[in-house]
Amino acid sequence: xxxxxxxxxxxxxxxxxxxxxxxxxxxxxxxxxxxxxxxxxxxxxxxxxxxxxxxxxxxxxxxxxxxxxxxxxxxxxxxxxxxxxxxxxxxxxxxxxxxxxxxxxxxxxxxxxxxxxxxxxxxxxxxxxxxxxxxxxxxxxxxxxxxxxxxxxxxxxxxxxxxxxxxxxxxxxxxxxxxxxxxxxxxxxxxxxxxxxxxxxxxxxxxxxxxxxxxxxxxxxxxxxxxxxxxxxxxxxxxxxxxxxxxxxxxxxxxxxxxxxxxxxxxxxxxxxxxxxxxxxxxxxxxxxxxxxxxxxxxxxxxxxxxxxxxxxxxxxxxxxxxxxxxxxxxxxxxxxxxxxxxxxxxxxxxxxxxxxxxxxxxxxxxxxxxxxxxxxxxxxxxxxxxxxxxxxxxxxxxxxxxxxxxxxxxxxxxxxxxxxxxxxxxxxxxxxxxxxxxxxxxxxxxxxxxxxxxxxxxxxxxxxxxxxxxxxxxxxxxxxxxxxxxxxxxxxxxxxxxxxxxxxxxxxxxxxxxxxxxxxxxxxxxxxxxxxxxxxxxxxxxxxxxxxxxxxxxxxxxxxxxxxxxxxxxxxxxxxxxxxxxxxxxxxxxxxxxxxxxxxxxxxxxxxxxxxxxxxxxxxxxxxxxxxxxxxxxxxxxxxxxxxxxxxxxxxxxxx
Amino acid sequence: xxxxxxxxxxxxxxxxxxxxxxxxxxxxxxxxxxxxxxxxxxxxxxxxxxxxxxxxxxxxxxxxxxxxxxxxxxxxxxxxxxxxxxxxxxxxxxxxxxxxxxxxxxxxxxxxxxxxxxxxxxxxxxxxxxxxxxxxxxxxxxxxxxxxxxxxxxxxxxxxxxxxxxxx
Numbered sequence: 001x002x003x004x005x006x007x008x009x010x011x012x013x014x015x016x017x018x019x020x021x022x023x024x025x026x027x028x029x030x031x032x033x034x035x036x037x038x039x040x041x042x043x044x045x046x047x048x049x050x051x052x053x054x055x056x057x058x059x060x061x062x063x064x065x066x067x068x069x070x071x072x073x074x075x076x077x078x079x080x081x082x083x084x085x086x087x088x089x090x091x092x093x094x095x096x097x098x099x100x101x102x103x104x105x106x107x108x109x110x111x112x113x114x115x116x117x118x119x120x121x122x123x124x125x126x127x128x129x130x131x132x133x134x135x136x137x138x139x140x141x142x143x144x145x146x147x148x149x150x151x152x153x154x155x156x157x158x159x160x161x162x163x164x165x166x167x168x169x170x171x172x173x174x175x176x177x178x179x180x181x182x183x184x185x186x187x188x189x190x191x192x193x194x195x196x197x198x199x200x201x202x203x204x205x206x207x208x209x210x211x212x213x214x215x216x217x218x219x220x221x222x223x224x225x226x227x228x229x230x231x232x233x234x235x236x237x238x239x240x241x242x243x244x245x246x247x248x249x250x251x252x253x254x255x256x257x258x259x260x261x262x263x264x265x266x267x268x269x270x271x272x273x274x275x276x277x278x279x280x281x282x283x284x285x286x287x288x289x290x291x292x293x294x295x296x297x298x299x300x301x302x303x304x305x306x307x308x309x310x311x312x313x314x315x316x317x318x319x320x321x322x323x324x325x326x327x328x329x330x331x332x333x334x335x336x337x338x339x340x341x342x343x344x345x346x347x348x349x350x351x352x353x354x355x356x357x358x359x360x361x362x363x364x365x366x367x368x369x370x371x372x373x374x375x376x377x378x379x380x381x382x383x384x385x386x387x388x389x390x391x392x393x394x395x396x397x398x399x400x401x402x403x404x405x406x407x408x409x410x411x412x413x414x415x416x417x418x419x420x421x422x423x424x425x426x427x428x429x430x431x432x433x434x435x436x437x438x439x440x441x442x443x444x445x446x447x448x449x450x451x452x453x454x455x456x457x458x459x460x461x462x463x464x465x466x467x468x469x470x471x472x473x474x475x476x477x478x479x480x481x482x483x484x485x486x487x488x489x490x491x492x493x494x495x496x497x498x499x500x501x502x503x504x505x506x507x508x509x510x511x512x513x514x515x516x517x518x519x520x521x522x523x524x525x526x527x528x529x530x531x532x533x534x535x536x537x538x539x540x541x542x543x544x545x546x547x548x549x550x551x552x553x554x555x556x557x558x559x560x561x562x563x564x565x566x567x568x569x570x571x572x573x574x575x576x577x578x579x580x581x582x583x584x585x586x587x588x589x590x591x592x593x594x595x596x597x598x599x600x601x602x603x604x605x606x607x608x609x610x611x612x613x614x615x616x617x618x619x620x621x622x623x624x625x626x627x628x629x630x631x632x633x634x635x636x637x638x639x640x641x642x643x644x645x646x647x648x649x650x651x652x653x654x655x656x657x
Numbered sequence: 658x659x660x661x662x663x664x665x666x667x668x669x670x671x672x673x674x675x676x677x678x679x680x681x682x683x684x685x686x687x688x689x690x691x692x693x694x695x696x697x698x699x700x701x702x703x704x705x706x707x708x709x710x711x712x713x714x715x716x717x718x719x720x721x722x723x724x725x726x727x728x729x730x731x732x733x734x735x736x737x738x739x740x741x742x743x744x745x746x747x748x749x750x751x752x753x754x755x756x757x758x759x760x761x762x763x764x765x766x767x768x769x770x771x772x773x774x775x776x777x778x779x780x781x782x783x784x785x786x787x788x789x790x791x792x793x794x795x796x797x798x799x800x801x802x803x804x805x806x807x808x809x810x811x812x813x814x815x816x817x818x819x820x821x822x823x824x825x
Contacts, residue, residue, distance in 0.1 A: 341665055341666075344676075349676070352673070352676065360680050360681065360684040361684075364687070364691075367692075371692060381698060381699075382698070382699035383696045383697060383699060385692070389691040392691040392695065396683070397683070400680075601753035602754065606729055606730065613733055
């Protein structure tokens with residue numbers, strides 16, 4: 001019964017989205033506040049309908065109602081509660097419902113929070129959001145209905161893939177989708193600005209909080225996904241330049257570019273056309289991601305539910321939505337104002353350079369991701385583009401960008417002073433280079449590239465701190481003065497400093513881990529040992545373990561360093577009877593910031609005594625890989641809480657004006 | 658500098674182009690270089706026979722694991738034969754095999770041929786979902802008429818397993 005209510009609520013949400021589109025558009029055309037307000041009400045109703053549908057599906061998962069096809073295919077009654085809940089978005093149909101929930105949720109939030117927006121702009125935004133809702137809800141209802149029933153009800157479900165039964169992955173999709181779909185508000189705002197022909201500082205001020213929220217959520221989502229891949233898949237790596245990973249990374253890069261270009265539009269009124277373009281591109285890349293992940297056109301190591309017919313539908317949605325957006329842009333953008341002029345050396349120029357580099361980096365990732373498709377269509381040869389391509393193209397562009405990061409905030413608007421910036425940053429640069437040289441001298445084996453990367457990471461941190469010192473006149477003015485300035489700094493400035501430092505922390509982790517990781521793999525009998533880095537691992541015993549929905553072999557492996565005990569690792573190899581699948585449960589010994597990463601592999605009985613394949617990795621500073629992005633996301637949140645972006649303040653200003 | 662345009666707008670445009678051009682040139686250059694050197698071709702054994710990839714060149718070899726060909730050594734080495742309808746190649750792999758690596762199963766091995774014609778795999782890819790078949794393998798087998806359709810509709814989330822050979 002609840003399932004039917006859910007299916008009905010989903011249909012209602014579709015109907016309300018359609019009403020939202022029609023009423024808001026009519027409200028704009030007839031300049032009627034009543035119709036526009038009705039459109040906003042419809043947006044809220046669409047969200048409530050969607051929420052009910054989502055709750056109904058979750059109920060079916062929690063109660064293990066296997067008469068629902070989606071539940072039967074993706075759940076199992078013995079699964080722990082958390083994973084039964086997470087199963088709601090563990091399948092294609094359920095995750096599309098989550099996507100729609102986020103879409104209507106953002107639509108309702110934009111309609112409610114956007115009270116300060118000019119009426120026309122707001123009506124067009126709500127209408128566009130309604131249009132997006134219609135498209136995706138129609139797709140969910142007609143092409144991937146999560147409430148489809150089975151005539152022959154199975155006794156037991158086929159279970160969620162055990163690899164997905166993990167706390168990080170349980171919360172990964174909601175964050176990722178909040179990020180992907182949060183960009184839809186920015187898209188709608190861009191469409192509204194183009195229709196109204198008005199892109200000004202106020203518009204950019206409305207774009208920024210939505211971009212910040214979506215970007216921060218996307219940062220958390222990608223990091224959780226990467227962390228999951230790192231410890232759950234047991235491959236010892238954290239980023240594989242896989243199409244599915246790239247699909248989530250491209251909207252992130254474009255979102256980062258948009259965050260920076262919106263500042264220029266807000267403060268200086270310049271780059272308005274480019275900001276609108278990025279706003280359209282961010283959500284287009286989100287939709288491209290959805291298409292790439294679900295259609296199966298690219299061979300991915302993290303393949304999700306793939307179905308070519310659905311892929312075609314998603315491609316049509318992507319083509320029509322993005323196509324209409326960009327066509328509108330081509331038609332209306334020439335009418336947008338050009339904005340203020342600026343000198344080649346100025347904060348504007350630094351931000352433009354940031355955008356050029358981010359856009360170029362995104363383009364190389366896009367090309368690398370799609371090249372196998374292009375090549376196959378052109379020549380019929382199947383190829384794959386691997387990590388070497390991305391290391392060669394993406395890394396130099398990013399390195400160039402990272403060198404410039406600390407300089408940007410120190411440059412003045414309009415006309416900057418390069419010599420002055422150099423004067424303020426030389427100490428930071430010296431410290432960073434010193435740290436790099438120290439790493440080159442001390443860490444064995446010696447690696448120049450790795451040390452240069454570490455210097456770059458330190459440079460981001462010291463350079464950001466130098467900017468803070470400069471702003472607060474620390475070491476030059478009395479301490480009280482510095483304290484007063486420090487507490488008086490706007491949250492936006494703190495957010496920026498945190499985000500840049502977080503980026504530096506991530507770069508440190510990425511360079512150290514990539515440059516100096518070590519790995520070893522051997523087949524060990526009981527009592528056998530292997531060495532990785534400075535550590536000596538001994539396989540003591542192997543025992544059986546009974547889990548809630550799996551059976552496992554658990555190895556007890558003692559790690560020592562120079563004879564001193566370090567930790568006792570208990571990696572597992574689990575067998576899930578529900579899907580007859582085996583997974584590895586990695587054991588990570590945390591050694592400060594570094595990880596000793598141990599995987600128990602398959603058992604081989606071919607020799608005189610049974611042996612187990614044991615793999616071990618020494619991943620120095622690997623914790624920073626996940627801590628850095630966390631700091632970045634925190635920076636985004638702090639920036640989001642800035643007074644300037646709080647909508648109430650904007651309203652008071654509008655009323656005063 | 659008299660050759661610079663007089664209008665400020667045109668000057669600004671020129672500065673912008675001067676900033677974009679080198680980045681674009683570098684990006685395009687790196688991309689072309691990267692695409693020349695870091696792509697790897699996919700072959701089935703018979704396609705590999707025809708194409709004769711040079712020894713040491715990284716490629717992907719896809720096909721079905723020949724029944725009865727899998728030999729697991731206790732030092733962690735695995736030998737098996739990957740075949741299509743016309744040809745077969747011997748593959749050596751050191752490491753942990755994906756769980757659904759079975760005889761008769763479609764797989765993709767990433768690695769290179771050695772001088773003696775044995776394929777040395779650095780990775781073996783096979784998805785966890787038993788209904789899954791790597792797309793390239795599926796396409797290649799369809800072309801050869803050895804494809805009998807899928808047993809069931811794949812609609813489950815099915816991440817892959819991948820195994821890396823560590824000690825080679």
